[in-house]
Amino acid sequence: MITGGAGYIGSHTAKYLANLGLEPVVIDDLRTGHREAVRWGPLVECDIADADAVRGVFERYRPEAVIHFAASAYVGESMGRPSEYFRNNVVGTLSLLDSMRASGVNTIVFSSSCAIYGQPKELPLTEATPARPVNPYGESKLFVERALEWYGRAYGLRWAALRYFNAAGTDPEGELGETHNPETHLIPLAIQAALGKAPELSIYGDDYPTADGSAVRDYVHVSDLASAHHAALEHLLAHGEGGAFNLGTGRGYSVFEVVQAVEAATGRAVPARVVPRRAGDPPVLVADALRAKKVLGWEPRHSAIEEIMRSACAWFAR
Numbered sequence: 001m002i003t004g005g006a007g008y009i010g011s012h013t014a015k016y017l018a019n020l021g022l023e024p025v026v027i028d029d030l031r032t033g034h035r036e037a038v039r040w041g042p043l044v045e046c047d048i049a050d051a052d053a054v055r056g057v058f059e060r061y062r063p064e065a066v067i068h069f070a071a072s073a074y075v076g077e078s079m080g081r082p083s084e085y086f087r088n089n090v091v092g093t094l095s096l097l098d099s100m101r102a103s104g105v106n107t108i109v110f111s112s113s114c115a116i117y118g119q120p121k122e123l124p125l126t127e128a129t130p131a132r133p134v135n136p137y138g139e140s141k142l143f144v145e146r147a148l149e150w151y152g153r154a155y156g157l158r159w160a161a162l163r164y165f166n167a168a169g170t171d172p173e174g175e176l177g178e179t180h181n182p183e184t185h186l187i188p189l190a191i192q193a194a195l196g197k198a199p200e201l202s203i204y205g206d207d208y209p210t211a212d213g214s215a216v217r218d219y220v221h222v223s224d225l226a227s228a229h230h231a232a233l234e235h236l237l238a239h240g241e242g243g244a245f246n247l248g249t250g251r252g253y254s255v256f257e258v259v260q261a262v263e264a265a266t267g268r269a270v271p272a273r274v275v276p277r278r279a280g281d282p283p284v285l286v287a288d289a290l291r292a293k294k295v296l297g298w299e300p301r302h303s304a305i306e307e308i309m310r311s312a313c314a315w316f317a318r
């Protein structure tokens with residue numbers, strides 16, 4: 001079962017699993033997802049917090065495991081709406097976990113985030129780096145990780161929390177894309193600005209202590225995230241050791257470098273303007289993903305910035 005399978009990363013993962021011969025059953029209430037992105041298995045339209053409906057899905061489809069993407073996922077928005085973020089991401093997830101227990105499903109791969117690290121003092125970030133979130137979104141993800149740990153100890157839940165850095169790129173076959181509403185992610189905004197489909201790009205701060213002054217992030221292709229979910233699932237189902245795993249490339253790109261990569265891929269200038277930093281944005285977030293490599297055998301294969309741009313630009317151009 002894939003919660004949030006009508007969203008960006010969930011739909012790419014559903015396609016990936018279906019290509020391997022699995023049947024992904026999607027639960028999504030379409031609050032930010034897209035019906036047309038669910039094509040590789042059934043869609044059950046419901047809220048993860050609707051325990052009766054979710055248990056009905058477990059009874060009907062008898063899934064082996066859950067991959068849990070459904071969440072409210074805008075860092076900036078979470079600052080003004082903590083109640084909504086804790087209710088959906090924390091209360092909703094606890095309800096899902098209890099529905100799993102009631103239905104005898106005890107394996108889950110959870111979408112966590114590098115947002116749990118907050119403003120780290122040391123780089124690159126390993127899973128042992130202290131988690132000190134600086135926004136309700138990151139706090140909600142960390143709470144769920146802790147709940148998973150305790151559910152594991154008390155109820156035998158088998159779990160993996162995949163801490164993605166910045167998801168980017170789209171399905172290389174062009175069947176799926178990245179559509180957030182409102183769009184807040186840098187690469188889609190920069191491409192749309194280049195194509196004249198969005199206003200000029202706001203660059204939040206050029207006075208960070210980085211090589212060119214703009215913030216640096218670790219971009220990982222959504223196809224690589226999809227393969228990581230499969231690797232984690234197989235690992236847990238084979239009774240491998242769970243826990244948290246960073247998913248990133250270990251190579252950071254600054255905002256100005258991303259803009260240059262978009263210009264190279266589109267052949268057009270990105271109209272952009274530097275504006276003040278956003279509160280809570282750390283200067284650099286770069287992953288050490290060695291644990292995912294050692295334990296899950298996972299490595300990013302499609303996350304070169306050129307490949308990310310090629311797939312994303314093709315999607316937005318179309």
Ligand SMILES: NC(=O)c1ccc[n+]([C@@H]2O[C@H](COP(=O)([O-])OP(=O)(O)OC[C@H]3O[C@@H](n4cnc5c(N)ncnc54)[C@H](O)[C@@H]3O)[C@@H](O)[C@H]2O)c1
Binds near residue numbers: 009010027070113
């Ligand atoms: N995009 C990134 O760079 C990134 C980075 C780190 C972590 N994540 C996490 O990955 C997951 C997927 O992110 P995304 O970018 O694909 O977001 P998305 O908004 O495209 O997908 C989320 C999906 O969950 C559904 N949903 C939300 N609340 C629900 C609920 N209560 N019941 C049923 N369905 C619900 C939405 O309709 C949507 O289809 C999220 O948990 C997010 O926090 C994303």
